[in-house]
Amino acid sequence: MKSNKILYFVFVLALLSVSVINAQNVLRSRSEITFPDVPGFITLKCDLHTHTVFSDGLVWPTVRIEEAWREGLDAIAISDHIEYLPHTNDMIIKHGRSYQLTTNLATSLDILVVPAAEITRKEPPGHWNALFVTNIDALVQTNYFDVVSNGFIQGAFIFWNHPGWKQPDWKSVWYKEQEIVYRRGHLAGIEIVNGNKYDPISHQWAIDKKLTMLGNTDIHSPILMDYDVSGGKHRPMTLVFAKERTLNGIKDALFARRSAVWLENNLYGDEEFLSPLFYRSIQIYTPKPNLRPRGNTLLHIKNSSPISYELVLRKTAKEISLPKKLMLVAGKTVLLEVRNGTNKYSGPTEVILPYNVTNLVTKPGESLPVDIKVTLNFLK
Ligand SMILES: [Zn+2]
Ligand SMILES: [Zn+2]
Structure with missing residues (x-):
């Protein structure tokens, strides 16, 4: 009985020390x-x-x-x-x-x-x-x-x-x-x-x-x-x-x-550095790149950087209609619905999404322009 008690205490102590170590590991991360x-x-x-x-x-x-x-x-x-x-x-x-x-x-x-x-x-x-x-x-x-x-x-x-x-x-x-x-x-x-x-x-x-x-x-x-x-x-x-x-x-x-x-959520610097930081942190996936006249598709835009990019449309894109504002959330993938606003195009076409990233500041009051390229297949 006595030795059982000792074993029991050793067991409880071991459990306690494991949990203390675990807690320290979490704190020191x-x-x-x-x-x-x-x-x-x-x-x-x-x-x-x-x-x-x-x-x-x-x-x-x-x-x-x-x-x-x-x-x-x-x-x-x-x-x-x-x-x-x-x-x-x-x-x-x-x-x-x-x-x-x-x-x-x-x-x-x-x-x-x-x-x-x-x-x-x-x-x-x-x-x-x-x-x-x-x-x-x-x-x-x-x-x-x-x-x-x-x-x-x-x-x-x-x-x-x-x-x-x-x-x-x-x-x-x-x-x-x-x-x-x-x-x-x-x-x-x-x-x-x-x-x-x-x-x-x-x-x-x-x-x-x-x-x-x-x-x-x-x-x-x-x-x-x-x-x-x-x-x-x-x-x-x-x-x-x-x-x-x-x-x-x-x-x-x-x-x-x-x-x-x-x-x-702002980054200040020269275009020379802000531009590659932006382009290298986003990845675009288009599951269904086919666009029928008046049809739409969803672009998946993943942002692996720690900044949520705040995009404002710089000019309207000829080929497709795009939202005026777009937030690419840090560490997440967001969906962007693009609509085929014309029946002028057919076949695979590189489309540019022309935005300004308002929180990437290249000069006081000026933000980074970006041209995000995606290839869509326009169907007649
Ligand atoms: Zn100081
Ligand atoms: Zn000082």
Whole structure:
């Protein structure tokens, strides 16, 4: 009887430990982000502006790594402030220490961590991130231009953070300090998205001045305190189109201006990248491609990307009648009914569905035109 009881307890304990392990497995899981690659480049999901307790953040550096892993990111930058260190009375702060503390976990979780720092000055010139820094102590300088020069000498990728942050109505101002750094060739990028804020003025500057577009969280709290990342929702991020999934790959891509910015259900970037992202994420299947005069058929359009594409008809198609608006839902297949509005055609004919994808933004106020090709067999 006694040994039976012991066996019983061992059995219950074993059951309990299995369920605890299972629960942990579920909690520690990663949601993949399903953007396609673009020709010649891998699409990397990056948040290149985050904080920890080593400046004014509220989390330990390793927490940032696991958050990033769970949310399907490839890379993050730990960019603690250089000049603003409110926790110095409570802990020993050394520049770059937050980055060092992430390396073990980052290796285990295969997250790339960019060593970085946020240069933190009053406006102008404001706040700037220096990525791929090798010696943050060299950026501790009185003169702002010396800070930037010392970053540049280290090969850092330097971008202007949240340009409109301190301006009324977020109307970003290009100051003479910005112009000096830009003319010296030391300013390589600009945040067109910071947190949940999209800045069209900075977007236009990125286009006109050939700066790399970035969109980052600038997260200080645990991610769940500031962002809903459940049920397919996501943090703002920079998509980097890299030759390889390495820090060098990211650096090379950023200097070559190969990026786009994802905020909520919008993607901001050049047509060169948004166009292949769109075409490579949709697949069309036509079960019955035969169209009788006045007849109809259903196109099955699958969107494997994490963005629901919002389409508006650009012009009427001659061959068929199409809906004015169409939503290609992220991760789903939708049906599109096409009608043969003419009896002019016969035989297999390539038909173009001419839409604008209003949430793929190529310039402030301009969206990506797409011509979706399908072959239909018109019957007489
Ligand atoms: Zn800042
Ligand atoms: Zn910041």
